[in-house]
Amino acid sequence: MGYGFVAILRRDLLLAFRNRGEIANPVIFFFIVVTLIPLGLTPEASRLAEIAPGILWVMALLASLLSVEGLFHSDYRDGTLEQLVISPQPLYLMVLAKILAHWLITGLPLTLLAPLLGMMLSLPTAGYLPLVLGLLMGTAVLSLLGAIGAGLTVALRKGGLLLSLIVMPLYMPVLIFGASAVQRSVDGFSVQGPLAVMGALLAFSLLIAPFATAGALRVSMHG
Amino acid sequence: MPQTPQLILDSIAFERDDCLLFSGICLSLESGDVLQIEGPNGVGKTTLLRILSTALMPTAGKLLWQGSDVARHRQLYLQNLLFLGHLPGLKQSLSPTENLVWWRRIHRDHSPLKNEEILGSLGLCGYEDIPCYALSAGQQRRAVLARLLVTEAPLWILDEPFTAIDKQGVADLEALLIAHARRGGMAVLSTHQDLGIANVRRFPLVASAEAV
Numbered sequence: 001m002g003y004g005f006v007a008i009l010r011r012d013l014l015l016a017f018r019n020r021g022e023i024a025n026p027v028i029f030f031f032i033v034v035t036l037i038p039l040g041l042t043p044e045a046s047r048l049a050e051i052a053p054g055i056l057w058v059m060a061l062l063a064s065l066l067s068v069e070g071l072f073h074s075d076y077r078d079g080t081l082e083q084l085v086i087s088p089q090p091l092y093l094m095v096l097a098k099i100l101a102h103w104l105i106t107g108l109p110l111t112l113l114a115p116l117l118g119m120m121l122s123l124p125t126a127g128y129l130p131l132v133l134g135l136l137m138g139t140a141v142l143s144l145l146g147a148i149g150a151g152l153t154v155a156l157r158k159g160g161l162l163l164s165l166i167v168m169p170l171y172m173p174v175l176i177f178g179a180s181a182v183q184r185s186v187d188g189f190s191v192q193g194p195l196a197v198m199g200a201l202l203a204f205s206l207l208i209a210p211f212a213t214a215g216a217l218r219v220s221m222h223g
Numbered sequence: 224m225p226q227t228p229q230l231i232l233d234s235i236a237f238e239r240d241d242c243l244l245f246s247g248i249c250l251s252l253e254s255g256d257v258l259q260i261e262g263p264n265g266v267g268k269t270t271l272l273r274i275l276s277t278a279l280m281p282t283a284g285k286l287l288w289q290g291s292d293v294a295r296h297r298q299l300y301l302q303n304l305l306f307l308g309h310l311p312g313l314k315q316s317l318s319p320t321e322n323l324v325w326w327r328r329i330h331r332d333h334s335p336l337k338n339e340e341i342l343g344s345l346g347l348c349g350y351e352d353i354p355c356y357a358l359s360a361g362q363q364r365r366a367v368l369a370r371l372l373v374t375e376a377p378l379w380i381l382d383e384p385f386t387a388i389d390k391q392g393v394a395d396l397e398a399l400l401i402a403h404a405r406r407g408g409m410a411v412l413s414t415h416q417d418l419g420i421a422n423v424r425r426f427p428l429v430a431s432a433e434a435v
Contacts, residue, residue: 007328011314011321018316018354079310082278087329088301222280 004089005097012101026063027109033059034117045122052121053182056131057138060110061175064139067106068146069163071098072154072217081154085221091214099147099210107139123186130185130195134178137198144202144209145170151216173201226253229409230275230378235284237270243431244270248284250426254377254407257400257420261413262428268413269309271428272382275411276306305376307384311367315356319347319366322355323373332373341372345395360387368392371399379403381412394419 016023037055038048075081075098084094114135115128123131149167153159181194228251236246244267252258260268273279275286277297286293288300313322320338327338342351345365355363364387371379379400385393397419400410404420 003331004329007325010328011317011325014321015314015316075312077310078312078314079308080312080314082276082308082310083306083312083326083329086276086278086301086304086306088298089329221278 002093004084004087005093008084008094008097009101012098013104016101016105023105026067026106027113029066030059030063030110031113031117033062034120037121048122049124049186052118052123053127053131053179053186055121056114056118056123057134057175057179057182060114060135060139061142061171063110064106064142064146065164065167065171068102068143068150068167069160071102071147071150073150076154076220081217082221085218091217092210095147095151095213095217096210099143099213102147103140103143107135107143110139111135123182126188127182127186130181130191133195134181134198137195137202138174138178141174141198141201141205142171144205145174147213148209148216151213151220153220154217155220174198177201228253229289231287232275233285233287235271235274235281235286237267237274237279238282239270245428245431246283248428252378252409252411254409255404256409256424257404257418257422258409258411258424258426259414259418260411260426260428261415262430266428266430268428269382272306272380272411272413273308275380276304276308277301278306278308303376304378304380305370305374306380307367307370308382313355313363313367316354318352318354319358319362319369320351322366323369326370327373330374332375334373334375336373341369342366344372345369346392361389361392364388365392368396368399371396371403377408379408379410379412381410383414384412385414385416 034055041051042048072081075084085091087094111132114131118128118131146167148170149163152166153163156162177194177197181191181198184194185191230252232248232250234246235248237244248271250258260271262268270279274281277286277293277300286300288296288303291299293300314325317325319342323338323341339351342348345368347362347365347369350358350362355366358366368384384396388396393416401420403410
C-alpha cells in the first residue's frame with residue numbers, strides 16, 4: 001500500500017532538490033513582498049503592527065497559490081501522470097504524497113520564514129505563536145485545496161487563471177481564520193477558537209482533498 | 224489444443240469531438256502473441272493503445288482480461304500490464320538509474336537484477352548517473368526500455384518503441400520481444416517498421432468511414 005506513497009515522496013523531494021532555483025520562487029516572492037511593504041507604506045512600527053497579521057497571511061496565501069499551479073504540470077507533460085493513473089497503486093496515496101512533498105517544499109519554509117518577516121513588520125510578541133501555528137496548519141490546507149484545482153486544470157493549456165478562480169473561494173476561510181488568530185492574540189484575546197477551526201479545516205481537507213484531486217486527475221487524463 | 228484468449232477487445236469504438244475515430248474493433252490475444260498495430264498517421268493507433276492501457280475509456284465496447292471485464296476489475300488488469308506511451312514519464316533532471324529505481328519502487332519490483340546491469344545491457348554503461356536531459360533521444364528511449372527488463376507483467380503495450388533507437392537497439396528490442404513471447408507473454412505495439420520477429424500478427428487499423 002505505502003510503496004507508491006514513499007516512492008513518490010522521495011522522488012518529488014529529489015526533483016525539488018535538483019531544481020532548487022524554481023522551488024525557491026514562492027519563498028523568495030513572500031520575502032520580497034513583505035520586505036517592500038515598510039518601504040512602500042510606512043516604516044512606523046505602530047502602523048505596521050496593525051496590518052502585519054493580514055499582510056503576512058495574504059502573502060503566504062499568494063505564494064502558495066503561485067506554486068500550486070505547477071504541482072502536476074511537469075508530471076503531465078512528461079507522461080508520469082499517465083503512468084501513475086494506470087499504475088496498480090492507489091491514486092489517493094500517490095496524490096497525497098505529491099501534496100505532502102509540495103507542502104514540505106513551500107508551506108513549511110514559508111512557515112519558518114514568517115516569524116522573521118513578522119519582526120520586519122514589527123508584529124507584537126503575542127502574535128508569533130499563533131502566526132506559526134496557524135501557518136503550519138493553514139499552508140497544509142492551502143496545498144491540499146490547491147491540488148484539487150491543479151488536478152482539474154492540468155490538461156488545459158492556460159489553466160492559471162481558471163485555477164485561481166476555482167481555488168480562491170476555497171482559500172477564503174483559511175485566510176480569515178488564520179489572520180484573525182494572529183489579530184486576536186495581539187489584541188489579548190484567546191486564539192483557541194480560530195486555531196481549532198483551522199485544525200478542523202485541515203482534518204476535513206486531508207480527508208476529502210486527495211480523493212477529489214485523484215478524481216479530477218482521472219477526468220483530466222480521460223480528456 | 225487451442226489456447227484460451229487472455230485479452231479480448233469486444234467491438235471497441237472511440238469518438239472524439241463528435242467524430243468517430245474507429246469502431247467495431249474486435250481482437251483477441253493469446254499467450255505468446257506479438258501484435259503489431261499498423262496504419263497511417265492520425266488513424267488512431269495511439270488512441271487504441273491508450274484505450275488498452277485504460278488511460279482512455281472507449282466510447283463503446285469493452286475489454287476482457289482473462290474473461291473478466293476490465294472496467295470492473297481494473298486493478299487486476301493493471302497488475303498484469305506494462306504500458307510505454309509516447310511520453311513514458313522519464314524525468315529529465317534525474318539520471319537513468321534514478322528513473323529506473325523510481326519505476327521499480329512504484330511497481331514493487333523485487334527482482335534481484337541490479338540497476339547497473341540492466342542499464343549496462345542496454346548500452347547505457349557510463350551514462351547511468353548523468354541527468355537524462357544531457358542524453359541523446361535514443362539513449363533516453365533506452366533508459367525507458369530498461370523497464371521491460373525488470374517487469375514481470377505478461378502484457379506489454381508499447382507505442383512506437385523503436386523511435387529514435389539505432390539498428391543495434393532495434394535488434395535488442397526485437398530479441399526482448401521474442402524472449403517475452405517465448406515465456407508466454409503478450410505484446411501489442413504500434414510501429415511503421417517491419418519487425419524481424421517470426422509469427423508477428425498484424426492488425427491494420429483503418430479510419431472509420433462514418434463521420435457522425
